[in-house]
Amino acid sequence: MKPPPAHTIVNRLILLTLCGLMLTGSLGLGAVWMRQEISQVANHSRALQVKLEDVERRIDEVNAEVAAAVNPDTLLRRNQAMHLALAAPREAQVVRVGESAELRLAAKRNREVFNVAQVSLDLTNRAPAFQFVTASLR
Structure with missing residues (x-):
């Protein structure tokens, strides 16, 4: 090699x-x-x-x-x-709000959405049925 x-x-x-x-x-x-x-x-x-x-x-x-x-x-x-x-408002005309105005108005606007919808019982299987609705703050 x-x-x-x-x-x-x-x-x-x-x-x-x-x-x-x-x-x-x-x-x-x-x-x-x-x-x-x-x-x-x-x-x-x-x-x-x-x-x-x-x-x-x-x-x-x-x-x-x-x-x-x-x-x-x-x-x-x-x-x-x-x-x-x-004229300046009198004290009786002034309403003071202690909570967040945005959350209060959103809850007022979406009040019907957050209420529980009709609950129906199906007689065959006895399971409650709920209607789910989602909501968001715009």
Whole structure:
């Protein structure tokens, strides 16, 4: 049995070196691509954060304007300036609600849905049958 010629060992060594370089290069390109994607996502996230802060700032400004507009002193001044002759409500006319207005109105609106529908008994198998209706808060 003869040993393989020297040039085949050199060819294999060159081929393995080239394969290693290709693998290393592709891993490097993959790492660069991943860093670029991470950077793009971070820039997009930063832009969304700036937009969110701007919207929150504008909401705070609108809330401040609404609070200033519904101030009783401001309402009285506007009443006098527009000559509307409106009167402030008396305490007997004011109804204070202790619970959440949204939940109270939703329960009032959906009252008939939450009532148990007619219960019918099937005489053959004595199993009660209920009508199920789902409701949601809109």
